[in-house]
Amino acid sequence: MQRYLFIDRDGTLIQSPPPGGQVDTFDKLHFYPFVITWLGRIVRELPYKIVMVSNQNGLGLPMFPESDFYPTQNFMLAVFKTEGIHFEEIIIDDSLPEELSELRKPRIGRMAHYINNLNVDLKNSFVIGDRLTDVQFAKNLGCKAFFLNPENTRGVGELTDTVEELKNNWVALASTEWEAIYKYLKNYQPQ
Ligand SMILES: [Mg+2]
Structure with missing residues (x-):
């Protein structure tokens, strides 16, 4: 069975834009520290495929046209590719939070082809x-999570479980360091 890493974009692969903003110009594009080093080692050394899952609020609306989004997105993907980091799928939701779309993370309306695929080892996959x-999102999928910014409280209005339930039972590792994720996965024994 295939294991996956379902990886957020803003704040995880690249640094978050300011609240309410978007990464829509090159001066806002900053890679997360050491992500290229450690994600590169993960994909080269360990048996995981990687999928990007990102909410891009209102992408395609006049305030955030696709022509502003894709130049930085494509540049980011090209940089990852030079280090052997290839995303098997890129899942982007363009709805607004208030629409409560089933397709928007943390809901899993875009993930049926993983959930219903017997060759996908969700139990040993991670968000x-x-x-x-x-x-x-990890809990809804049946995975554990690596929580890269444990002090972050943005987005709590979109939770359906309590913070305690999520932190106590669905976080495999809370760390701000990609190196810690690599080390965890390197030593991980699948269940
Ligand atoms: Mg994020």
């Missing part, structure tokens, strides 16, 4: 993200 909504 990597910087918000509690990523931990909620």
